[in-house]
Amino acid sequence: MWRRRFTSLPLFFSHLQQVRRADELKICQAFCTETVKPPVEGESNSGRNSPFVAFVLGGPGSGKGTQCLKIAETFGFDHIGAGDLLRKEMHSDSENGAMIQKLMKEGSIAPSEVTVKLIKKAIESAENRKFLIDGFPRSEENRVAYERIIGAEPNFVLFFDCPEEVMVKRVLNRNEGRVDDNEHTVKERLKVYKAITLPVANHYDKKGKLYKVDGTGTQEEIFERVRPIFASLRLST
Numbered sequence: 001m002w003r004r005r006f007t008s009l010p011l012f013f014s015h016l017q018q019v020r021r022a023d024e025l026k027i028c029q030a031f032c033t034e035t036v037k038p039p040v041e042g043e044s045n046s047g048r049n050s051p052f053v054a055f056v057l058g059g060p061g062s063g064k065g066t067q068c069l070k071i072a073e074t075f076g077f078d079h080i081g082a083g084d085l086l087r088k089e090m091h092s093d094s095e096n097g098a099m100i101q102k103l104m105k106e107g108s109i110a111p112s113e114v115t116v117k118l119i120k121k122a123i124e125s126a127e128n129r130k131f132l133i134d135g136f137p138r139s140e141e142n143r144v145a146y147e148r149i150i151g152a153e154p155n156f157v158l159f160f161d162c163p164e165e166v167m168v169k170r171v172l173n174r175n176e177g178r179v180d181d182n183e184h185t186v187k188e189r190l191k192v193y194k195a196i197t198l199p200v201a202n203h204y205d206k207k208g209k210l211y212k213v214d215g216t217g218t219q220e221e222i223f224e225r226v227r228p229i230f231a232s233l234r235l236s237t
């Protein structure tokens with residue numbers, strides 16, 4: 001049976017030397033509380049086998065993908081990049097391909113049912129039961145759709161806090177041939193992020209599930225801020 005346990009609280013706090021007291025309280029709440037919503041019949045995978053899920057949020061270029069790779073490698077999580085799933089769908093023969101490309105170019109958000117369906121499929125097809133869901137939910141509508149279809153809230157939410165000018169610089173230097181890595185789209189994406197995605201972070205903050213990490217500095221420096229959070233998890237099957 002899949003169960004979550006948060007053990008060794010003293011060890012956990014000793015790891016968090018650089019973390020402010022308020023954040024310690026938040027992360028403690030994050031690991032100690034969990035609300036599981038009643039699932040919609042036939043749509044949910046919640047229950048005894050529900051996976052351990054961390055949403056990873058932050059603006060465009062805040063370093064979500066980069067840090068997820070490190071977390072996945074170090075702590076054995078599967079990394080589900082919502083944007084990566086949509087790009088894969090866009091490059092396939094899917095009926096949604098053209099629509100996704102248009103939305104990405106505009107910096108808009110894809111319909112929830114499309115993204116949640118892709119995420120659900122990725123979760124269900126994995127052997128792993130620990131997931132980082134990177135870049136999702138991007139709107140309150142995304143969040144509600146996920147919680148309804150998956151039938152559970154995330155266990156906690158990691159949030160990379162980064163100044164706009166740093167994020168823009170990183171995006172414009174990303175050089176991965178993405179349709180949205182240009183000055184016009186990044187400006188649109190920042191507007192969408194502030195108006196539509198930040199309320200999702202605020203929602204989880206109010207529930208004590210948000211863990212905010214300073215997203216500035218080198219990749220290694222940032223990972224050293226992230227490491228204690230995951231090092232303190234005690235998951236058992």
Ligand SMILES: Nc1ncnc2c1ncn2[C@@H]1O[C@H](COP(=O)(O)OP(=O)(O)O)[C@@H](O)[C@H]1O
Nearest residue numbers: 060061062063064065066170173174217218219
């Ligand atoms: N700490 C960092 N310092 C400098 N560049 C970074 C840092 N973290 C990531 N990058 C680079 O910035 C770009 C955006 O990072 P990425 O992880 O894709 O961010 P996000 O997924 O949040 O959009 C990538 O080219 C990445 O290599």
Ligand SMILES: O=c1ccn([C@@H]2O[C@H](COP(=O)(O)OP(=O)(O)O)[C@@H](O)[C@H]2O)c(=O)[nH]1
Nearest residue numbers: 060061082083103104107108109110135136
């Ligand atoms: O849940 C999601 C995730 C991504 N996107 C779209 O995909 C783009 C790129 O997302 P990604 O997470 O790859 O971008 P990042 O923040 O990593 O730069 C976003 O601007 C949206 O257009 C979306 O619609 N829903």
Ligand SMILES: [Mg+2]
Nearest residue numbers: 064065083135
């Ligand atoms: Mg990314």
